[in-house]
Amino acid sequence: MPTALLIVHGLVAVALLGAITHQVLATWAPVHNRFGSVFSRFRAVPAASFANAVILLYAVSACLGGLVYLYFRVDIRPGLEQAGQWSALGLFDLKEHFVAIGAALLPAYWISWQRPLSDERPRTSAALTLILAFVVWWSFLIGHVVNNIRGFGL
C-alpha cells in the first residue's frame, strides 16, 4: 500500500511539475512566436489556462504526500535518524513547511488568475506562481533525494 501510494504521489508530482513549469515560464519569460524552438513553444502557452490544473494537482499531491508521510514517520525516519542523516531530515522538514504554506496560497493564486483586472494583479499572479513553482520543485527534488538516499551514497 505505501509503495503504491508513493508511486501515484510521484506520478501526480510529475504532472504538477510540468504544469507549474509551463506556467511560470509562460509568465516570466513569455514569447508569442509559436513556431520557434522547442523552448520557445514551451513558453508560448496561455499561462492562465494552467491555473485550475495546478490547483487540482497540488491538492491531490499534497493529500497523497500527507498519507505517505504517516508511513515515512514510522518506517523510514527512525532509520534515517539512527544513520545520522540529520541534513536530509532537515531538508525534508523544509519540504513539509513549504508545502503547507503553498497549499494555503492556492485560493489567492486562483483568484489572481481569475481576475486580472488591475495593474497589480499580473504582478501578484506572477509572484504567487513563482512561489508555488519553487515549492513544487523543492518538494520534488528533496522527496526524490530522501526516497533514494542510499543510491546517492549518503
Added chain:
Amino acid sequence: MTSSPLFCRFASAYGTSFAVFYVVALKFDLALFTVYPSLGVVLLGTHHPTDAADPAVGFVAPAMYWYGWVATAALAALMTGLIAVALPARWAKGGVWPVIVWVAPVAAMIACVCLTLPWFRL
C-alpha cells in the same frame, strides 16, 4: 462566488495569515493535535512522549506534529479570513495588500529555514 470581492479578500487574508500563524505554531510548538501513527492514536493538543514516559517511547511510538501545526494555522487563518470579510470594504483597499499576499509567504519560508537550521548543525 469566484469573482466576489469578498472571496478575494478572504483568499488574500487566508493565505497571508496562514503563513504567519504557521511559523508561530512551528516556533512555539502549537499543534492542535498530536498523531501517533504506529498506535493509531490522535491526542488533542501538543504531546511529547518524553513528557509522560521514558524517552525510548519516542522510538517505539513516534509522535507527529506537522498535521497539528497545519490545523492550528488553518484555524487561525480561517478566523482571520472571516474577520477580513467582515471589515468595511474601504479598509481592504490599498496598494499594499497585493504585495503582502506574496511577501508574507516568502518571509514565512525564510523563517522556516531559520527554525530548521539546527538540524544541519547536528
